[in-house]
Amino acid sequence: xxxxxxxxxxxxxxxxxxxxxxxxxxxxxxxxxxxxxxxxxxxxxxxxxxxxxxxxxxxxxxxxxxxxxxxxxxxxxxxxxxxxxxxxxxxxxxxxxxxxxxxxxxxxxxxxxxxxxx
Amino acid sequence: xxxxxxxxxxxxxxxxxxxxxxxxxxxxxxxxxxxxxxxxxxxxxxxxxxxxxxxxxxxxxxxxxxxxxxxxxxxxxxxxxxxxxxxxxxxxxxxxxxxxxxxxxxxxxxxxxxxx
Numbered sequence: 364x365x366x367x368x369x370x371x372x373x374x375x376x377x378x379x380x381x382x383x384x385x386x387x388x389x390x391x392x393x394x395x396x397x398x399x400x401x402x403x404x405x406x407x408x409x410x411x412x413x414x415x416x417x418x419x420x421x422x423x424x425x426x427x428x429x430x431x432x433x434x435x436x437x438x439x440x441x442x443x444x445x446x447x448x449x450x451x452x453x454x455x456x457x458x459x460x461x462x463x464x465x466x467x468x469x470x471x472x473x474x475x476x477x478x479x480x481x
Numbered sequence: 482x483x484x485x486x487x488x489x490x491x492x493x494x495x496x497x498x499x500x501x502x503x504x505x506x507x508x509x510x511x512x513x514x515x516x517x518x519x520x521x522x523x524x525x526x527x528x529x530x531x532x533x534x535x536x537x538x539x540x541x542x543x544x545x546x547x548x549x550x551x552x553x554x555x556x557x558x559x560x561x562x563x564x565x566x567x568x569x570x571x572x573x574x575x576x577x578x579x580x581x582x583x584x585x586x587x588x589x590x591x592x593x594x595x596x597x
Contacts, residue, residue, distance in 0.1 A: 367524075396584050405589040406525075406571065419584055453524055467513040467532040467575070470585060472524040 365390070367473035369454050375479045376444050384439040384476045388456030394418075395437040396457075396470060397429060401450040409452075412437055413459055444480045451475045483508050483576035487588035494562045495596050502557040502570050502591045510578030514555040515585065516546055519569040528570075531555060542566070562595045569593075 368387045376382050388395050397409040408421035412431035426442040435456075441448055457470040484507045494500045506512050513532055517525040529540025536548045546557045557570060572588040 398587075406587040408584050408586070411584045419582060455525075467530065469515070469527055469530060471527060472517070474524040 367454055367456050367471055369452075369473040369476050371476060372474065373477045373479075375481060378444055378446060378480055380444050381440065381442045382444060382478060384441075384452050384454075384478070386437045386439070386454030386456075386473060388435050388437070388454075389471055391458065392456035392471075393435050393459045394457045394468075394470070395431055395435065396455040397437070397439050398453045398455065399423075399450045400453060400475070401447070406453065410439065441478075446480050449478060449480045451477055483512075483574050483579065483583060483586050485572050485574040485586055485588040487570075487572055487591045489591050490589075491592045491594060493594045493596065496564050497561050500559050500562040500566070500593065500595070502572075502593060504555045504557065504572030504588060505553050506555060506572075506574045507553065508574060508576035508578065510576050512553075512555075513575040513577065514546075514548065515573040515575075516540065516544070516555075516557050517571045517573065517587075518542075519571065519590075521568075525571060528557070562593075564595045564597055567593055567595045 370385045394413040396411050398406045400406050410429050411418040415431050429439045431437045453475045455470040455472045457468045486505045515530045516528040519525045529538050531538045531548045539545045544559050569590050571590050573585040
């Protein structure tokens with residue numbers, strides 16, 4: 364069974380440009396999460412989508428946005444790139460984890476997209 | 482609210498010795514606790530989780546973790562470390578009181594170095 368897949372794996376962008384990262388969840392998973400891992404830092408929560416809706420958003424500016432498609436795949440868009448946006452962007456998926464009964468569902472990560480902003 | 486702390490940036494242990502990576506948490510309700518491992522230039526791999534039941538949880542690659550409610554801890558352990566265990570380890574928590582409104586919150590990570 365395929366795991367969480369992300370594309371592209373590596374990319375270099377210039378400050379001020381825009382980037383779109385893509386994620387395909389594990390088959391049957393409806394929740395998709397995005398995390399940012401900057402060099403030397405831990406994982407910072409960005410966005411959570413479930414069943415096409417945004418469930419929660421981390422403490423990031425509005426230029427970070429995303430969406431989830433009917434097939435549960437997801438995109439993360441970052442506009443007006445800044446040097447500090449250079450990081451590993453991790454996508455994860457799980458079965459529906461909204462609601463107390465399913466809060467313990469495990470989330471599984473992809474290999475990430477390395478973004479370098481120059 | 483939910484938060485998790487990993488008090489050690491790095492843990493060094495000799496191969497064959499037992500290892501412990503510490504994690505403490507703070508939640509309003511009951512915790513759902515997870516451990517993940519990250520090898521260089523890779524994504525995170527799930528190791529184990531505690532939801533309810535037995536306080537000692539066994540996971541992948543010989544790792545286990547002990548849930549201690551009174552000390553609000555969930556330390557990761559392995560009886561005999563391998564050089565290949567060298568990696569970055571993350572503890573994560575979710576608060577049952579949040580009714581699934583918040584995603585997993587991760588600790589800052591602990592780098593485990595196992596010396597031959």
